[in-house]
Amino acid sequence: MNKYNNLQTFESISSLQNNCKKNDILVEMIHHDLNKMTSEEMKRILSKCYDDIYYKRELLRYEFFNRSTTPEKLEFKDFIKQTKNILSRYHHIVGGFLIEDREWRFYDATSTDYNLDNDEVYFENTIDRTDDQDRNTLLYLERLIEIINMIATNIKVRYKIKHRDQLSWIVIRAKNNSKKDNDTNNIEISL
Numbered sequence: 001m002n003k004y005n006n007l008q009t010f011e012s013i014s015s016l017q018n019n020c021k022k023n024d025i026l027v028e029m030i031h032h033d034l035n036k037m038t039s040e041e042m043k044r045i046l047s048k049c050y051d052d053i054y055y056k057r058e059l060l061r062y063e064f065f066n067r068s069t070t071p072e073k074l075e076f077k078d079f080i081k082q083t084k085n086i087l088s089r090y091h092h093i094v095g096g097f098l099i100e101d102r103e104w105r106f107y108d109a110t111s112t113d114y115n116l117d118n119d120e121v122y123f124e125n126t127i128d129r130t131d132d133q134d135r136n137t138l139l140y141l142e143r144l145i146e147i148i149n150m151i152a153t154n155i156k157v158r159y160k161i162k163h164r165d166q167l168s169w170i171v172i173r174a175k176n177n178s179k180k181d182n183d184t185n186n187i188e189i190s191l
Helices: 002-020 024-036 039-049 052-066 076-090 135-149
Strands: 105-107 120-128 155-164 167-176
Touching (some): 024 039, 076 167
Antiparallel strands (some): 120 167
16 A cells, blocks of 8 residues: 555656656746745746646635534434535545545445444545554545534534454444434444
């Protein structure tokens, strides 16, 4: 997994170098005049260094860490749809880079891998065991859970990391509390 992360870092650096196209004039301007530049001049130079993918990622990162919504009572199926949208919107774009899969696996009461009630679902992914306590990954997961918990007043979301062999399993559990279930803090996950 560490090789993959180093490759991602290398690709980011090479992308930046290619986007700037090693423009000697631009580099000289930054080197000599950076402290004298206005905010507008710095923005104009930055726009020559980055592409739209970079801007989109940074805007989504800003949204991710500053997002605030007022939760409302939702049908469970609507909550699931919104959660899937959130996972696909942010995962591997603003964070969670050490988590192995780009898409989260979904389990509900019809799944055979877990014994779930009709009012609960799991979203599952894996991470190398050596990376499961990575500070950035944990911050990303905590914020992700905060955002998902902002969706609905009647559904509680938690996550848990379980270890097995060289992998750790990240399981996000959503439970509909409309039936007044007092067991929202207990996530029992058998692997």
